[in-house]
Amino acid sequence: MSLPKQFTFPFFYEPHPLSLLAADQVKMYLRTQQDFKHPFWSDEQLNESPIGKMFGVMVVKDSNGNLGFLAAVSGKLANTNKHAYFVPPIYDILDEEGFFRAEEHHINRINRDIEHIQNGEAFAEAKTKLEEVKSANESALKAARELHKANKKERKQIRSTLDTVLPDVETQAILEDLIKQSYRDQHEYDVLKLETRTELNKAQSDVDQYIEKIERLKEERKRRSAALQKKIFDQYQFLNAHGETKDVLSIFQETAGIIPPAGAGECAAPKLFQYAYLNQLTPICMAEFWWGTSSASEVRLHEHYYPSCRGKCEPILGFMMQGLDVESNPLLQATHTPKGLDIVFEDNDILVVNKPSELLSVPGKQISDSVFERAMELRPDMTGPIIIHRLDMSTSGILVLAKNKEAHQFIQDQFIQHTIVKRYTALLNGLISEDEGLIDLPLRVDLDDRPRQMVCYTYGKPARTQFRVIERKNDRTKIHFFPLTGRTHQLRVHSAHSLGLHTPIVGDDIYGTRENRLHLHAGFIRFIHPTSGKEISFEVADPF
Known part of the structure; x- marks a missing residue:
């Protein structure tokens, strides 16, 4: 077995045979080990929800040319970072003797103090007293206003009868007394307002003292948390093949201009590189695989190989691989597809193509090579905006282009109103029992691993797909999908996810297993033509 000429490009790769050999040994260890207990499967009696883990292997060479391999796990395993078989983390945040645990205990104590005040009887009584005072004050002031209003009305009535009943001297005396009554009412109201304000201020002050205590504790928690995070960042010092060191904060600020996301540096790949460099071992190749049950939000298949995550690992590995001869990024290489465009239909308004x-x-x-670029080369007089809808790069099939602004807006409105009928054909890597049905799983992007999508009932956007099986053959299912919404990777996730069909599309390199191509094809579309106003449809047979 020959050594690879270059180190594995970790974000898109086929595992080298040496990596597979090392991974097989790790899988054997996981099947037979007695070193730890972790709920990889639902039948494990640990009173914990089952959840798998990502493991990594790195084939290395020592100074004498001897080959071996390192193994790592992403994050903690069995609530500890100390394992005989796996390399240690860059920094053990779970070390009971470390500064993190000590400061975590302090911050937790602050949290308990805040909770004690917020939920305490004294604070509750103070708030209740404040509300009672507010209510009593409002009632007293309202009663006073009503009384004074009635007094004012009575005085007005008296004034209206004075000049016809009494002599001038007596009238003047009564008028002066009425004025005094008015002043007296106003004075009594001012005194009542002062008394109620004083009582209210006292009740408010009693509440404020608890609020101020809470705010002081929150400010202390914020200050301590920020200092702790800074100290944690300082512990994550990464090495590269040149022997250079850089901390995680600098890496992310220089490459992405952001604060490192939670868990940055805790994945398997950075651990493997760090251990290799610290022990003067030369990385040869690597691979990462999933072991166990997938989480409810993700699509992870047991024993399948996956690329490193981009959100957390891409900036870090970009630094750590400096000095290594790494394979080029295949995603940046132009793909070999037939030249030009396969035109299905064309008139003055639209151009319908069969995208490879x-x-x-x-x-x-x-x-830059794309349907848009090729369409502009073929029809440079199109005014566009041209692109009305899109297909994933790996998906083939019908794409409708607009040759003018009016056609674009007319057809785009139909997409927005979900009146366009679309049908996709897919080949699933397994047999499903249902003949037809509806998949309703909301989706959002995986912020740590774009463009991968996740099922999320809290922040996900609605995603609904109807399906109908058309053939079962050779342990595979041919199926028609009718998407009722148009989310990124919708059909791929709905196929692969355990709450969907739980059967990935053949050739899905993100949610399944890579093959010669993704077996997903946009084969049919029906919509209203922008000029004729008539319903038109197009159909292209699937190539698989």
Whole structure:
């Protein structure tokens, strides 16, 4: 077995045979080990929800040319970072003797103090007293206003009869007394307002003293948390093949301009690189695989190999691989697809094409070749905006382009109103029992691993797909999908997720297993033509 010429590009790769050999040994260890207990499966009696873990292997060479391998796990395992078989973390945040635990206990104590005040009887009584005082004051002032209003009305009535009943001297005396009554009412109201304000201020002060205590504790917690986070960042010092060191905060600020996300540096890959460099071992190749049950939000298949996550690992590994001869990023290489465009239909308003797999719908950051670019080359007189909808790069099939602004808006409105009928054909990597049905799983992007999508009932956007099986053959299912919404990777996730069909699409390199292509094809579309106003449809047979 020959050594690879370059180190594995960790974000898109086929595991080298040496990595597979090392991974097989790790899998054997996981099947037979008695070193720890972790709920990889639902039948393990640990009173914990089952959840799998990502493991990594790195084949290395020592100074004498001897080959071996390192193994690592992402995050903690069995509530500890200390394992005989796996390399240690860059910093053991779970060390009971470390500063993190000590400060964590202090911050937890502050949290308990805040909770004690917020839920305490004294604070509750003070708030109740304040509300009672407010209510009593409002009632007293309201009663006073009503009394004074009645007095004012009575005085007005008296004034209206004075000039016809009494002599001038007596009238003047009564008028002066009425004025005094008015002043007296106003004075009594001012005194009552002062008394109620004083009582209210006292009740408010009693409440404020608890609020101020809470705010002081929260400010202390914020200050301590920020200092702790800074100290944690300082512990994550990463090495590269040149022997250079850089902390995690600097890495993320220089490459992404952001604060490192939670868990940055805790994945398997950075642990493997760090241990190799610290022990003068040369990285040869690596691979990462999932072991156990997938979480409810993700699609992870037992024993399947996955690339390193981009959100947490890409900036870190970008630094740690400096000095290594690494494979080029295949995602930045232009794909070999047939030249030109396969035109299905064309008139003055629209251009309907059959997009091949692995061709972008629109230009990417590094690759410009796309349906848009090719359409502009073929029809430079199109005024656009041209692109009405998109297909994933790996998905083939019908794409409708607009040749003018009016056609674009007319057809786009139909997409927005969900009146366009679309049908996809997919080949699933397994047999499903249902003949037809509806999948309703809301989706959102995985912030740590774009463009991967996750099922999320809290922040996800609605995603609904109807399906109908058309053939079962050779342990695979051919199926028609009718998407009722248009979320990123919707059909791929709905196929692979355990709450969906639990059967990935053949060739899905994100949610399943890579093959020669993704077996997903947009084969049918029906909509209203922008000029004729008539319903038109197009159908293209799937290539698999």
